[in-house]
Amino acid sequence: MGNTLTLMTFVPLIGALVILLLPRGRDELVRWVALAVTAVPLVLAFQVWSGFERGTSEIQFVERASWISLTADLGAQEIPLNIEYYMGIDGLSVSMVLLTALLSVLCVIASWGITKWVRAYFALFLLLETGMIGVFCALDFFLFYVFWEVMLLPMYFLIGIWGGPRKEYAAIKFFLYTLVGSVVMLLAGLAMYYLMGGSFDIIEMARILPNNPDAVALGKVLYLALFLGFAIKIPLFPFHTWLPDAHVEAPTAVSVILAGVLLKMGTYGILRFCYPIFPEATQWFAPTLAVLGVVNIIYGAMCAMAQTDFKKLVAYSSISHMGFVCLGMAALTPQAVSGAVMQMFNHGTITAMLFLLVGVIYDRVHHRDIERFGGLRLQTPIYAGIVMVAFFAALGLPGLSGFWGEAFVFMGSLPSFPKATMLALLGIVLGAGYILWTYERVFLGPLNEAYSDLKDISPREIVSLAPLMVIVVYLGVYPQPLLELLDATLVDLVRGIV
Amino acid sequence: MSFEASIWYLVALLTLGTGAYVVFTRNIVRAAFALVFTFLGVAAMYVFLRADFLAAAQLLIYGGGITVLLLFGVMLTHRHEGMELKLDPLKALPAVAIAGGFFVAIWSAARRADWDLVAPVEPVGTSEAIGSAIMTTHLLPFEEISVLLLVVLIGALFVARRSGEEEGS
């Protein structure tokens, strides 16, 4: 049990190296090796999930080793520099790790169709997976930042090389946006490091800094700095324009990972750093976060309604859904925050399904213009059925997982922000609007004769979708397994703040 | 003035005269022959300075070797070219100025420096002392110089061979 997390994080890295060594021509072999490599963290993730002790909020599966330790005399006082390799997970990150491991496997299956530089693609992909799992497991700010950058780089290349027509622009924009955020975040991290007098350990920070006088004084500034870095990732309203471009241009599998996991890092970061370490700044900022969340919901939904590109529409729907998460976080009640984290997980699975489905149609017709489709349900009934399930999950239909996240967010946030919640509720109607309108334009109505030869969804694609559908339906009917995972931690988190 | 001093002056005068002749003559062949006499004068000087081995070496190397070498040089590069070794006065002016300057410098340095002269001791046969010195204290330069000579020998041969043979190697 000792080093599951390290294993889980670094097996993909090793896999990436192995893939690079494989002989050039053998694409099939590369794909199978990649699949095998991603399967390992999935197995470990399940082991972690089953081994995870519910009901307690302290960190489990801890692995701690001193990584860099030297005493540098910085100006006046002697600050020992010790950066630890400190990995561990608690309620908040266990679901995220599971999500990442699962989505990575599905994405490898979904990227079977990639033909250009297959080896490089899968190597970068596995490196990306290492970065992601690392981000969720790292409890040392420095380690967290390292994984954050490791995750950023392959994503840039994946979009930049295998992307669509405007891929360079999208890749550059994505990279710069996140980079600016991470730079500001690093500054805040260093400030915290000095406040702590030489340690990057997040858990310690959470314990010491709240009652450290000058940390409180600096609290607002540091909170905002960290918040900016994470807000870009969520993405929150003013910083979101990179998401639609990045999604439209990224290949299917990459945009699944981008939407499924990367968006969650923003909210995860806020819950991991800003909330425990700067409680009073959190309370001070909560109303603004709520407003931003609602803006995200309404604005995202409205933009989605105006889109004609299928993928861009799904991208904007992600913005709208992440708005729910922000509203939940801002409400600072145990129910709302656990609703927010549930919504993070559910949205991860649902959006992954949506993007995979968009990928399916894109692989066949090589365009994503909703207006040009029509009546596909006649031609591809199974595909239409699966899309319907995904759409209704995204809609928040009870009985599918999307509902519970939103339900708890609403129930939790009504006491703290009644007006904001009512506006957010408007979001679910708008959501229903653009989703059904899209479904009608693409699947219902007379069959567009251009697609009379379209073949239905292939077994491979069904394999990549099946696990997600099972999760969405199961969690929709019975959300308890996910909820009990993250509840203890979040209740502690909120008690710490309020 | 003692007898020896007067002979010294004579020899000095002879050497400097032939030297000047080498410099100013038009005819290069005559210059070469005049050079021989200058070397002889210098050898005599060595004798005056009781450096007998050196005088012999001077006579041998300079008198024999280098002059013949120069004659060769003259003969090989001289055949069809005219004897127009005229001296354009314009260019001479800076040269005279520099040479004069140098002479004044040397002259003043020689005169004003107070060399801690040591009573000239009658050296007896310097060659034995030179021989041992070469073999002991000055062994390294001696070896180096032998290597140098070898290198020069090959270099000169290589550089001077007929242009035709270059492609041979």
Add this chain to the structure above:
Amino acid sequence: MLTAALICLLVPLAAFVVQLFLGTRLPRGGDFVSVGAIGASLLAACWIFWQVMAGGEPGYQWSMVFRWVEVEGFTIPMGLAIDTLTAWMLLVVVGVSFLVHVFSIGYMHGEDRYHLYFGYLSLFSFSMLWLVLSDNLLGIFVGWELVGVSSYLLIGFFFPKRSAALACKKAFLTNRVGDLGMWLGIMLVWKELGVLRLEQVYHHVGAGAFSSEATLTIAGVLLFVGAVGKSAQLPLHVWLPDAMEGPTPVSALIHAATMVAAGVYLVGRLFPILTPDALLVIAYVGALTAFFAATIAIVQDDIKRVLAYSTVSQLGYMMVGLGVGSYFGGLFHLTTHAAFKACLFLGSGSVIHAVHTQNIWEMGGLRKKMPITFATWVISTAAISGFPVLTNGFFSKERILGDAMGFGLHLPQHFLIFALPMVAAVITVFYMTRVTIVTFFGEPRDREKYEHAHEGGFEITAPLMVLSAITLLGFAYAGPFERMVTPPSSTDYAAEQFAAFHYGESLRTGALDESHGAHAAEAGRGEAAHEEPAHAETGAEHHEAPWGPHRVDAHSLHTGHRAVLYLSLLALILGVALATLIYHRKRSQEALARRFSGTWRVLYNKYFVDEAYQAGVVNPLLWLNRLSAAFDRVVIDGAVNGSATLTRALSSGSGWSDLRIIDGIVNGIASVTQVFGAAFRRVETGRIQHYFAFFLAGTLVLMLIRVY
């Protein structure tokens, strides 16, 4: 009891799953699977009904709760509860659903995606049963949305037709708007009381846990908005007429009997916690809808749209019933309406099946060709018109109008609540007779269709006969319904029932009944079954609404009922006469249109409500979307690209300056060195002597310096 409830609930779900995955492979498209499933549910429902009725106590209550979401922060219980109202609703829902299944076999024969149709029907039955059986608001909401989805699927069954695709989307979205209100209501209840189970809600409300009556009213009204959305009341009724795009049996099941009744059922469930002014709002909305929808029904020429608007109008009646505090009137009308409206829809289905058109002006004189359909149609029309004694409609409609009259007399300022439904009653009779005459009497307008017309098979005629039979036996189950179905008043619930959540069945016969019994006795209701037809003399008992919001005194109720009796007779006669007068002679649609051109056009276009919505809500929303998308592209992207161009400008600026200034300097130096270089170059003459000369000159100078 638990097993019966679970069977009743889960068997349709199983059928749905089977149909979805194995449908195509099953013989006859698996219709027998769905019909079998709904049959099983019917048996279970009957058993439950018998069990509950045998219990004999009006307040019979059985519930089974299990902790569904249990987390440190909060717990969400989910469970099933059966009381007398549920028993009746079960019977109605499953009964009609079973008959519709049977009817569909004949009607949908030969359609493609046949198996999916039955799958969706089973899904609908499951969600409706879940809604009825669920014991807490969140459960009801889950059922609410599931029913919405299944209606979306069923309306959109003929999705290749563009109109059907639009209709199903419109239905779901309008429902969703209603659900928005309901969601807010539920959350307000959760915020105020922290509890969602109905029993607990009654208890807490009774104990005055709500912060203020105003918030309770707001909560009530918000929940009612959900009902408005689902039962197609005034503002949100636009989806029901379009929902006729779906197959006719679907319209019969969903848009006549069950789903639309869900709204009324919800109001019934919430009855104890609705404050007087909340009830007032309900009553007004009901009255307006009743009148408004009736007027439109007059001019519709599609047989199903006429019935659709009539449904909207009848639902308005039920809301008026509940609004004025007549718990029995509203809910009983729901059950009776389910029966005869389903019969009417199925009748129209068989007519459409026969002549393959929905436009009544292409029919005519079908009574000779389709006797059974004609007969059942006449019976149901009589029921909806409130033909005295014989039809069940009479009992429920008269009770509502009577109570409304009483209410009106008692509180004169709300007289409108009685006036509008009364006028609507007349109009109802008028348009029903109009449709009957145009469709069944007179000469066939379209010879070719008339020849082709034929009576449907057994699956089609059997349900019609059963339903019309139920309509006729109205008087039989009016009494028992009234006796059994009484609103659970919040004060009576003893606190200890809710002390502990318990898992498993808790057959509470003891605790509740005697407390409830006391209430019943105090209400002075005689035990004698209400066999005698004439309703008037039972007026003696005065039954004010349990919560007694209006405390309508006996006297005004008494006069109200007698007056209504005569008024409704008058309405009946008037309506029939007027309709036959106008439509009997071979008048064509255009002739009539010209005569009443003004009002006709308004009515025909449904008061331009759809157009108003389109212009007032949808278009500005779309415009706003385009604006926000453009804003997103132009402003934000603009800002981002702007910053990019700014940086580019800055960089080019610095580039220019860099070029001019710094380069300038560098080049300057370069050129200077060049000049010197050139100068020096002349020195490098290549002649050794010059080099040597300079060299010597240099050393000479150094020596001189050194010496001096």
Add this chain to the structure above:
Amino acid sequence: MIGLVHYLVFAGILFCLGLFAVLTRRNAVTVLMGIELMLNAGNVNLVAFNRFVGSGVNGQIFALFIIVLAAAEAAVALAILLNIYRTYKHITVDEIHLLRG
């Protein structure tokens, strides 16, 4: 009595003559001769110093080495001269300025 100064003066004159020759003569061989003169002047100085100043024979050995070197230098110079002559057909120093700056 012939003292050190006399020798120094004598060597100085010889040196300047050689210098003048190198600077003014246009024929490369005469330039060589000039160099040989300068070297000899140097030698005389060395030997004179050895004689009048200090003891031992260092000065003379040094002079001996210079003589040998001079020989080697002359040989190489002439070889180069021959080469130049073969390419230029003349060895007037002024025209040989291929390495001009």
